[in-house]
Amino acid sequence: MENTINEVVILDKWLKSLAMQTHGALSLLDDAALLNISADEELVITTDMSQEGIHFLPTMRGGLVASKVLAVNLSDLAAMGAKPLCYQLALGLTEAQGANWMDSFAVSLAEMQRSFNIGLNGGDTIKKCAALTIAITAFGTVPKGTALLRTGAKAGDDLYVSGTIGDGGLGLAFLQRKILEIDQVHSQFLERRYWYPTPRIELGIALRGVANSCMDISDGLMIDCRKLCAASVVAAEIDYNLIPLSNAAAWVRENMPTLFEDCISSGDDYELLFSAPTEKADLVVQIAAQTNTRITKIGSIKAGDGSVNLIQNNQLISLSNEGFVHY
């Protein structure tokens, strides 16, 4: 029975009690933790660990690994409405990463640092690892009390997503050669969306005081929406026809409907999923314009206990794959 433990069990059975008395740990329910360290600001802290073979392909260049792992962390800061500040890098290298790989890795990190106005603050390096492993702890700030949490969704809220959904999962499917007969413009778009997720930093900051709840979609729209609803003790209804798709994803839906259904909620989107009171709908439209971000209302929050219903033409439907379940 040693192998029946999974991430949820590990969190519930062993880790949550260790975080019980840490106020800013938010019961380990959220995208990031808070640290209350000054009169007017809170530090937002998030950690993500990635390993070759699990989170990225062993053949990835250093630059692709760097931008993806840092973007994943920045996306967690975006989900909390934080302004990025700096990061700690724990880099576990294998024999396979040499000077060329490190060049590519460092150049890409430097570009990300410039784009997001952040710096490397510290870390650790080990070599001779069994598999390339990277753990990043990223830091951001929010004015005290304004962090966007998963716990604030209220029945009646509108439910929104940024950008388009499914591209990351479809990009991975393309890389795994599950999509073959696709136009190159589409495949390059999907591949790019997989390698280079867009942390929605500006949007997260603009949503402070507007969104009641927020998280980033990393494991898949459906499974992540359930997490948000469970944390807020509400339910949600998502209209399948409203889920925003890129042209490339729409092409896959037309031409490979089964694969599309497998991938639409398979994760790697790194878009924001958030809820806001209906009276703030105009404000959300303004924020979309102001941050130059596509924002789509895909459903609403209901009273309930964490369930998420997917409806299409007034009928309840379900997807063949509802998200990336950690092992």
Added chain:
Amino acid sequence: MENTINEVVILDKWLKSLAMQTHGALSLLDDAALLNISADEELVITTDMSQEGIHFLPTMRGGLVASKVLAVNLSDLAAMGAKPLCYQLALGLTEAQGANWMDSFAVSLAEMQRSFNIGLNGGDTIKKCAALTIAITAFGTVPKGTALLRTGAKAGDDLYVSGTIGDGGLGLAFLQRKILEIDQVHSQFLERRYWYPTPRIELGIALRGVANSCMDISDGLMIDCRKLCAASVVAAEIDYNLIPLSNAAAWVRENMPTLFEDCISSGDDYELLFSAPTEKADLVVQIAAQTNTRITKIGSIKAGDGSVNLIQNNQLISLSNEGFVHY
């Protein structure tokens, strides 16, 4: 030539430039980074990554792994004079860690949390890793401007260490069956010193405003002293006969002199190495009494360029092994 890169090269060639504009990164020279976030305090941040097969034996129980990896991080906080606050845990599990292992791991973390009055603040868990990997980022606080740095040593300073030196390395040698005919009292002591390093938190805090420079000895007395001297652009002279030994280590020196010399500076001590002006020598004695910590003057800081001379009976000597060089 892909495999000629080592930790020093990685730091100098790729990582330092990424940290150049991050003020609190301290040029990646120190045990931890600083984050300037309130008017009167700084946050001290340290990251350590450990992997099975490199930093601990694959057969280690969860509790031993937990206390060792957290202690290593807390030792870095101690080296900066910081009061521990909380930590982020990135836990990469393999198929080998089941419920019993996790029980032991979590119980040990809970004990450490109580001992040091800290809490788990967040993190990440992945499974199906190629090797058990743990990255901890630990946080502490210091009043602004009081962090103990590696860069402050001045010619004329006395050079001190806490506790006794070499026990951790000898404990590992015992576990590796390089020491066989040893009294059980000694072997248990050495083993315990290897598994359960003592983060010198109280001492680090007491040394604020007293020590000119400080670091913790993780890679070995000689090699770490060279790092401190290089960071401060000074030299040091250490008197071999003054290096404080436990009874167990003294027994090994008597009975296995070659092995002793191999291990005395092989790392895993997690004692503090610090320098202080001679006029504060009485204060250091008081601090030793007040924190109930053995503190020994082992030498002094000279003008110089990073070199460390080991002398015995007025003669320059050298050790067969001067420290743990990362790959």
